[in-house]
Amino acid sequence: MNLGKxxxxxxxxxxTSLASELEYKANILVDLITAILxxxxxxxxxxxxxxxxxxxxxxxxxxxxxxxxxxTILNGITNTWFNPNLTEIVKHIREGTLDFVLLKPIDxxxxxxxxxLNPSGFLEIMLGFFLLFFCIRINQINLNLSFVTLSLVTISxxxxxxxxxxFFISTTTIWFVKTWNAIEVLRSFLYIGRFPLNSxxxxxxxxxxxxxxxxxxTTIPSEVFLGLSQxxxxxxxVIVALVFLITSRKFWLFALKFYSSASx
Amino acid sequence: xVQNIIDVRNLSKSFxxxxxxxxxxxxxxxxxxxxxxSLKVIKNISFEIKEGEIVGFLGANGAGxxxxxxxxxxxxxxSEGSILVSEHLPFRRKxxxxxxxxxxxxxxxxxxxxxxxxESFYLNASIYDIDKFEAKKRIKKLSEMLEIDEELFIPxxxxxxxxxxxxxxxxxxxHEPNILFLDxxxxxxxxxxxxxxxxxxxxxxxxxxxxxxxxxxxxxxxxSLCKRVICVQEGAISYDGKxxxxxxKLSPVKEILIVCRSEEDASKLENFxxxxxxxxxxxxxxxxxxxxxxxxxxxxxNNFDIEDLFINEPPIDEVIGKVLIKKExxx
Numbered sequence: 302m303n304l305g306k307x308x309x310x311x312x313x314x315x316x317t318s319l320a321s322e323l324e325y326k327a328n329i330l331v332d333l334i335t336a337i338l339x340x341x342x343x344x345x346x347x348x349x350x351x352x353x354x355x356x357x358x359x360x361x362x363x364x365x366x367x368x369x370x371x372x373t374i375l376n377g378i379t380n381t382w383f384n385p386n387l388t389e390i391v392k393h394i395r396e397g398t399l400d401f402v403l404l405k406p407i408d409x410x411x412x413x414x415x416x417x418l419n420p421s422g423f424l425e426i427m428l429g430f431f432l433l434f435f436c437i438r439i440n441q442i443n444l445n446l447s448f449v450t451l452s453l454v455t456i457s458x459x460x461x462x463x464x465x466x467x468f469f470i471s472t473t474t475i476w477f478v479k480t481w482n483a484i485e486v487l488r489s490f491l492y493i494g495r496f497p498l499n500s501x502x503x504x505x506x507x508x509x510x511x512x513x514x515x516x517x518x519t520t521i522p523s524e525v526f527l528g529l530s531q532x533x534x535x536x537x538x539v540i541v542a543l544v545f546l547i548t549s550r551k552f553w554l555f556a557l558k559f560y561s562s563a564s565x
Numbered sequence: 566x567v568q569n570i571i572d573v574r575n576l577s578k579s580f581x582x583x584x585x586x587x588x589x590x591x592x593x594x595x596x597x598x599x600x601x602x603s604l605k606v607i608k609n610i611s612f613e614i615k616e617g618e619i620v621g622f623l624g625a626n627g628a629g630x631x632x633x634x635x636x637x638x639x640x641x642x643x644s645e646g647s648i649l650v651s652e653h654l655p656f657r658r659k660x661x662x663x664x665x666x667x668x669x670x671x672x673x674x675x676x677x678x679x680x681x682x683x684e685s686f687y688l689n690a691s692i693y694d695i696d697k698f699e700a701k702k703r704i705k706k707l708s709e710m711l712e713i714d715e716e717l718f719i720p721x722x723x724x725x726x727x728x729x730x731x732x733x734x735x736x737x738x739x740h741e742p743n744i745l746f747l748d749x750x751x752x753x754x755x756x757x758x759x760x761x762x763x764x765x766x767x768x769x770x771x772x773x774x775x776x777x778x779x780x781x782x783x784x785x786x787x788x789s790l791c792k793r794v795i796c797v798q799e800g801a802i803s804y805d806g807k808x809x810x811x812x813x814k815l816s817p818v819k820e821i822l823i824v825c826r827s828e829e830d831a832s833k834l835e836n837f838x839x840x841x842x843x844x845x846x847x848x849x850x851x852x853x854x855x856x857x858x859x860x861x862x863x864x865x866x867n868n869f870d871i872e873d874l875f876i877n878e879p880p881i882d883e884v885i886g887k888v889l890i891k892k893e894x895x896x
Contacts, residue, residue, distance in 0.1 A: 306694060313688045321679040324720070400640050401675040405692050406663040561580060562640050 310407060311415060318385075318418035332421030336380075340373055340428050367436045368523045371456065374429030375518065376491070378460055381422030383467050386414050390471040397562050410553055414468065433526075442526060455522035455535060458542035462517055463491070465545035468553065475556040490515050517541055570744060570776050571614035571637060576646035578607040578632055578800075606632055608800040609646070616743075617774040619766075621781065621791035621808070623885060629800040630780040634746045637778065638668050651744060664693060667742040671752030674733055676721045682732035683717045686739055693740035700739065707735045711765055727758030734765070745769075747779045751786055763789050784881045816884045818852045823865065824873040825849065834869055847872075 322329060347369055351362040360368075390413055393399040402412050437444065466487060493501075493515055517538045524530035582604045585595040607629050614620050622630040635641045636648060639655030639662065648655055653662035676685045683704070690700035708717060711731045716724055724732065730750065738745075747766075751759040763786060770777055781787055787794060787808065794811060796804040804811055818840075825831040825847045835841050839851040839861070853861045858876075865871065 306691075310688075310691050313691045317677055317680060317684050317688055320684065321677060324679045396673070397670075398673055398675070400635070400668060400670070400673070403640055403658065404638060404663055404666070404668055405689075406660040406694075407692050558642055560640070562635050 307407070307411065310411075314416050315418060318416070319420055322418075322420050329421050332380075332419070333424050336377075336421065336425040336428065340425070340432070343369055343373070363436065363439050364523075364527055366432065367440070367526045368519050370429050370432035370436055371459070371519050371522050371526075372429075372491075373432060374426055374456070375459060375463060377422045377425030377427075377429055379422070379463065379467075379488075379491070380425055381419050382415065382417075383464060384422075385417035385419045387464075387467045387471045389413065389417065390468075391474045394474045394560070399560065400562055403557070403560070409557070410468075410550065414464070437526070440527065442528070448525070448528075451525045451530070451535060452522060455525050455530075455538055458538045459518040459522055461542040461546050462538075465542075465549040469545075469549045472549070472553050472556045475560050491518070567615045567617065569613040570616040570651055571612075571778070572647075572649040573613070573637075574611050574647045576607060576610050576633075576636065576648060577605060577644050578629075578636060578641065579603045579605045579644045605644075606800050607636070607643075610797075610800075610802045611646075612795060612802065612805055614776060614778065616776055617770070618793060619770055619777040619779065619791050621779050621787040621794040622797060623787065623794050624780075624797035628797040630797050631748050633797065634668070634748055634778060634780060638666055638746050639663075640668075664740055665742055666744045666746065667737040667740070668746045669733060669737045669748070669750050671730070671749035674721075674729065676729065676732055676736055678722050679720055681718045681720055682724075682736065685721075685732075685736050686717075689736050689739050695740065703739055703741065704735065707738055710768060711735060712761065727754050727761075730754060730758065730762065731765075734762070738769070741773065743773075743775055745775055745777045747777060747781075749781050750779070751781060751783050759783060759785065766790055784885050787885070788881055812881070812884055813855055815887050816855075816879050818854050819858060820850055820852055820877040820879070821858075821862070822848065822850045822875040822877060823869075823871060826870040826872050830869050830871075834865070837865075837868075850877075 344366070347365060348362065350357055351365070355361060357365065390399075393402065393413065399409075399413075402409050405412060436442075442448070470487060521530060521534055521538045525535065580603070581601045583595070583599045583601045585591050610633070622633060624630045632641060636643050637650055637655060639650075639658045642656050651662060651665050653659055653665075655662065676682055677688075686704050687697070687700060690697070690703075695703070704717070708714060711734060713728065713731050713735070716728045716732065721729060721732065734750075745766075750766075751762055754762065766777060767790060769775060777790070779786065779790060791808055793806065794804070794808045795802055796811070820842060823831075823834065825834060828847045831844060831847045831849045834849055834851075835844055839853065842850040842852055844850070862874070865874075
């Protein structure tokens with residue numbers, strides 16, 4: 302793979318997506334307001350849960366805020382990259398415009414995963430980081446190199462898991478044609494990631510760790526921030542992320558053999 | 566000797582199709598137990614296409630023309646048989662192969678809807694490894710050939726269908742492909758836009774010696790661009806050869822309207838041995854086989870006092886339409 306070529310193409314993707322989105326100023330403004338209100342609403346909801354007892358699943362409100370911050374960053378990434386691109390896969394397959402993607406001399410997964418970008422998601426990412434730095438301060442977390450490295454590794458793994466899950470579901474469109482509902486279910490599960498894994502019952506914890514690894518997405522990075530993480534958990538998250546990435550890639554290449562294109 | 570650029574041998578394609586009975590009961594049954602059957606849409610076809618040839622694929626809706634094109638460009642895996650396009654197996658979609666071909670579909674678009682076409686051109690240029698300077702040169706050359714200029718800087722959503730199609734062509738040709746697959750490229754265009762597009766394709770073929778595979782339901786596209794046609798009937802090839810030979814086969818006789826100076830002459834001509842379609846006063850319409858038109862007309866002009874004479878070519882759409890009617894004509 303020619304990295305230089307892919308970087309040039311990605312620069313073009315960024316340019317065309319930004320130019321497309323900036324055509325609709327009002328839409329961007331509404332998105333920005335929604336992102337701020339959504340974060341304020343989520344923190345308010347979280348504070349209600351903590352009103353009666355100071356702890357949920359062994360987590361204090363200040364600690365749970367870290368999960369909220371990571372969730373906000375991930376949601377921002379979802380809204381910036383995954384939502385505009387991965388929901389388009391369904392459209393590409395239904396309308397047959399995947400033909401144009403497959404006939405381009407570049408990796409089709411790269412093309413359909415990164416072609417578009419929603420700039421209003423950037424604000425959510427920034428708000429998430431702002432909240433995260435605020436949490437680092439109020440929880441008196443000591444910033445050192447190993448902490449930053451582990452945080453980056455776990456957050457990157459979370460992004461990979463989330464992307465792979467979404468991409469995997471979208472790929473099934475090649476057989477099932479319509480998979481909007483499955484994607485909505487995934488998004489709903491992601492909302493659950495705003496709460497500490499320990500706040501759920503044992504069976505739900507197993508479900509969210511094994512079957513739909515939402516737990517890995519927010520809880521493990523949060524534990525790193527609070528110094529509660531164990532090495533095996535971080536290693537497990539790295540392995541899960543790699544397995545998910547490789548599987549989703551292989552599944553895409555396998556599924557393309559069954560692509561029949563839409564009739565003209 | 567001109568080389569074969571496309572070589573198709575015993576190609577077949579089957580799809581699993583599900584069918585549903587009408588009504589609520591049928592819908593529920595279809596939801597719980599879907600009945601699928603394998604449908605062979607392309608049946609053991611073989612053909613070759615030479616470099617620089619323009620070949621038209623003719624057939625009714627659902628005959629399998631688009632499926633053939635999509636297998637040729639590597640979008641659909643064949644079920645049986647072999648395809649070689651520009652010495653590549655298309656379905657492997659290797660970079661060198663993809664840089665050599667393009668697919669243009671009249672009913673689907675690849676341009677970015679909210680941006681001027683020029684943005685899509687530069688994006689495609691970077692995908693095809695074309696540097697900015699070279700891309701600019703190619704855009705200038707192609708836009709001159711396509712006669713588009715200001716349209717390059719207007720958002721695609723504000724362009725007319727004709728302008729959009731020209732821009733689609735430019736986007737699809739920026740990498741100067743050797744093989745063009747065109748699936749109904751003139752669909753929905755007005756007469757002038759259709760003519761301009763055809764003019765462009767002729768010019769492009771002449772200048773670059775590109776091979777063009779074309780499907781179209783507008784017969785003018787086929788007659789003005791293709792010397793060779795491949796007729797597809799229910800997934801099988803029913804004719805592969807020169808278009809003029811096909812027309813002769815399908816329409817072996819011509820109708821000739823003869824205006825005689827007198828009614829008496831017209832009556833004499835009626836009994837001269839030709840097949841008469843009708844006779845109204847001094848006007849008589851006869852049918853003559855294509856091969857004997859010249860001697861027959863000579864004999865008529867020598868023996869009768871003729872005021873005027875019209876040779877009626879049957880409308881091309883009507884003639885080709887016979888090919889499209891399933892099973893009715895065995896070519």
